[in-house]
Amino acid sequence: MASCNLETVINNLIQTFDKYARSEGDKGTLSPNELCALARNEFPSLCKDTKSEAILTGILGDMDLDGDKEVTFKEFVLFLCFLTMAIKEIKSEKK
Numbered sequence: 001m002a003s004c005n006l007e008t009v010i011n012n013l014i015q016t017f018d019k020y021a022r023s024e025g026d027k028g029t030l031s032p033n034e035l036c037a038l039a040r041n042e043f044p045s046l047c048k049d050t051k052s053e054a055i056l057t058g059i060l061g062d063m064d065l066d067g068d069k070e071v072t073f074k075e076f077v078l079f080l081c082f083l084t085m086a087i088k089e090i091k092s093e094k095k
């Protein structure tokens with residue numbers, strides 16, 4: 001786990017976004033299809049837990065901030081901030 005510092009996490013975020021964003025249409029943004037693929041593959045444990053899935057679905061609906069049906073990198077990063085806060089909340093509830 002030596003390489004798992006925050007710098008690596010940020011680089012992974014950028015690479016993960018690019019990987020899904022380039023599969024169809026605009027290579028710099030996520031379409032709803034690309035977003036679904038990303039959520040399913042990158043949040044496997046969240047998608048298993050019903051309560052977390054409800055939260056994830058709710059946030060996914062709010063993810064496209066300007067409503068143009070495409071998720072930009074900025075919208076993606078803001079979403080991850082909200083998601084991180086939601087997960088932190090779930091974790092503290094479980095204690």
Ligand SMILES: [Ca+2]
Nearest residue numbers: 021024026029
């Ligand atoms: Ca795309």
Ligand SMILES: [Ca+2]
Nearest residue numbers: 064066068070
């Ligand atoms: Ca958008």
